[in-house]
Amino acid sequence: MPSLSLLIIAYGTCACFGGVQAAYPNPTGAVGIGEVIGKDKLINIPGCPPNPYNLLSTVLYLLTFGRLPEMDELKRPTFAYGRRIHDHCERRAHFDEGRFAEAFGDEGHKKGYCLYKLGCKGSVTYANCSVIKFCDVGAWPIGSGHPCMGCTEPGFWDTMTPFYKHLPQGPGNIISDAEKIGGLALAGAGAVIAFHAGAGVIKKVIKGTKQESQASSSGEEKS
Amino acid sequence: MGKRITIDPITRIEGHLRIDVEVDGGKVRDAWASAQMWRGIEVILKSRDPRDAWAFTQRFCGVCTTVHAIASVRAVDDALALEIPLNAQYVRNIILSPMVFMTI
Numbered sequence: 001m002p003s004l005s006l007l008i009i010a011y012g013t014c015a016c017f018g019g020v021q022a023a024y025p026n027p028t029g030a031v032g033i034g035e036v037i038g039k040d041k042l043i044n045i046p047g048c049p050p051n052p053y054n055l056l057s058t059v060l061y062l063l064t065f066g067r068l069p070e071m072d073e074l075k076r077p078t079f080a081y082g083r084r085i086h087d088h089c090e091r092r093a094h095f096d097e098g099r100f101a102e103a104f105g106d107e108g109h110k111k112g113y114c115l116y117k118l119g120c121k122g123s124v125t126y127a128n129c130s131v132i133k134f135c136d137v138g139a140w141p142i143g144s145g146h147p148c149m150g151c152t153e154p155g156f157w158d159t160m161t162p163f164y165k166h167l168p169q170g171p172g173n174i175i176s177d178a179e180k181i182g183g184l185a186l187a188g189a190g191a192v193i194a195f196h197a198g199a200g201v202i203k204k205v206i207k208g209t210k211q212e213s214q215a216s217s218s219g220e221e222k223s
Numbered sequence: 224m225g226k227r228i229t230i231d232p233i234t235r236i237e238g239h240l241r242i243d244v245e246v247d248g249g250k251v252r253d254a255w256a257s258a259q260m261w262r263g264i265e266v267i268l269k270s271r272d273p274r275d276a277w278a279f280t281q282r283f284c285g286v287c288t289t290v291h292a293i294a295s296v297r298a299v300d301d302a303l304a305l306e307i308p309l310n311a312q313y314v315r316n317i318i319l320s321p322m323v324f325m326t327i
Contacts, residue, residue, distance in 0.1 A: 019282070020262070020264065020267070020279055020282040021262035021263065021264070021267070023267045023279070024267065025266065025267070026267075027261075027262075027263030027266045027267065028261065028262055028263055030262070048282070049285070149278065157267075157279070161271065161272065161275050162271070162272035162274065162275055163272070163274070163275050163278060164272070164274050164275070165272070
C-alpha cells in the first residue's frame with residue numbers, strides 16, 4: 001500500500017510514534033507508522049489530541065504547492081512544529097520574570113503565572129498550540145491553568161512523566177534567557193539553579209553577582 | 224439453538240467492540256459484548272505517579288474521554304481515601320456535563 005500512495009500522513013501521536021500503548025513497558029509492541037512503512041513518504045502530525053488545523057494546513061500546503069512542506073528530523077512540518085510551546089506562550093513573561101504558580105489553586109495560579117513548577121513541559125515541546133490553540137475559541141491547556149504535557153514529542157508518556165513534576169534538568173532555553181539577561185558567565189551554574197527555581201532566580205543571581213563584584217571592587221579601591 | 228448474529232467491529236466508537244447476539248424465533252435470547260483489542264493500559268499504569276493515571280486512562284477513547292478520566296480520578300481518590308472539596312466536585316460536574324451532550 002505505501003508504494004501506491006503519494007504519501008502518508010500520520011495524524012496523532014499514536015499514529016506517529018506509538019502513543020499511549022507504546023508507553024513502558026509497551027505490552028503490545030506498539031510502534032508509529034514510520035517504523036512499519038518507512039519514513040520516505042511520511043508526514044507526522046503528532047499531538048494528543050493533534051490540532052486539526054495542522055492537518056488541514058498540511059493538506060492545503062500539498063495541494064497549493066505540490067510538494068512536501070519543510071519537516072524536522074521527526075517528519076513533522078516545521079511550520080507547525082518548528083518552535084516550542086514556550087516560545088510563544090502567553091505566560092512567558094511570567095517565566096522570564098520568575099513568577100511561578102507553586103501549587104494548583106494558589107495565588108500565583110489564580111493570577112495566571114507560569115506553570116513550569118507545576119510540571120509544564122512547554123519549554124521542551126515543539127508545537128504551535130500556544131499560537132493557534134484549539135476548538136476555535138482559543139482554548140488550550142496552559143490557558144486553562146494546566147501544564148503542557150508535551151504530547152507532540154515521541155515517547156512523551158515516558159519522557160514527560162510524572163506530568164506534575166517539573167523537568168529534571170534545566171532546558172536550554174533557560175540558559176539562553178540567562179545569556180540575554182546577563183551574559184554567558186553564569187550559564188553553567190545557571191542551568192543547575194534553573195532546575196530548582198527557574199529563570200527569575202538566575203536573574204537575581206546575575207544581578208546579585210554584579211552588585212557583589214561592584215561592592216568587592218569598590219572594597220578593593222578602599223583597601 | 225437459534226441464529227447467531229455477530230457484529231465486529233462496532234463502528235463509531237474508539238477501540239474495538241464486538242457484539243454477538245443469539246436470536247431464537249425472532250427474539251434475542253442472549254447477547255455478548257466483548258472488547259477484542261487489548262492495549263495494556265492497566266499494565267502501563269503500574270508503578271507510575273497516581274496523579275498521572277487519569278491521563279493514561281482517558282486515552283481509552285477519544286469520544287468518551289472525560290468519563291474515563293473522571294473514573295480514574297475517582298479510583299485514585301478512593302484508593303487514597305481522599306475527601307473531595309466541594310469546588311472540585313463542581314468542576315468535575317461542569318467538565319462532565321458537556322460530555323453528556325457530546326456523546327448523545
